[in-house]
Amino acid sequence: MKRPHASRDVRERALAALDAGRSVADVAACVRSDPSTVRRWRRQRATTGDVGPRPRSGRPRLVAEDDHADLLAQVAAVPDATLADHAVRWEAEQGVRLSVATMGRALRRAGVTLKKRP
Numbered sequence: 001m002k003r004p005h006a007s008r009d010v011r012e013r014a015l016a017a018l019d020a021g022r023s024v025a026d027v028a029a030c031v032r033s034d035p036s037t038v039r040r041w042r043r044q045r046a047t048t049g050d051v052g053p054r055p056r057s058g059r060p061r062l063v064a065e066d067d068h069a070d071l072l073a074q075v076a077a078v079p080d081a082t083l084a085d086h087a088v089r090w091e092a093e094q095g096v097r098l099s100v101a102t103m104g105r106a107l108r109r110a111g112v113t114l115k116k117r118p
Contacts, residue, residue, distance in 0.1 A: 006033060011041050011051040018042060062096055063106035070094070071110050083107075 006014075010031055017027045018038070028035040045051050063071060074089055075081075081089070087103040090096060098106070107113075 006031065006037075008052050014038055015045055015051060016042060019096050024088075035109075061106075062098055062102055064111075067094070068110040071106060072112065075107070075112050 014031045014033075016029050017030065018024065024035045024038050024042075028038045031038070041051055044054075070093075073088075074086060074093070078085070078089065083100045083103045086107070087098045087100055090098055090103065
């Protein structure tokens, strides 16, 4: 299993250790990371001045977090609709075509579950 990305705190402590004179290999072993990663953090700080994680690449979501209020309003207006019905409504109102699976993921991210029975 892949390890999660190092937090800003870990990166800052690693770079502080480098600034204090410790070697890249030593710092990498202390933060349980690869030496190339520590070098990349150092290079990133030198070029951007920031040590935080860079933005992820990839396509933006079809239903952004800003649209969650509209999505919740749609569900409140028609609570008995199926995912397919909600996807059709979303396309009619927002102009964005969504698959049933995408609508389900968007609703889950918005905190909505569409249970038909209590």
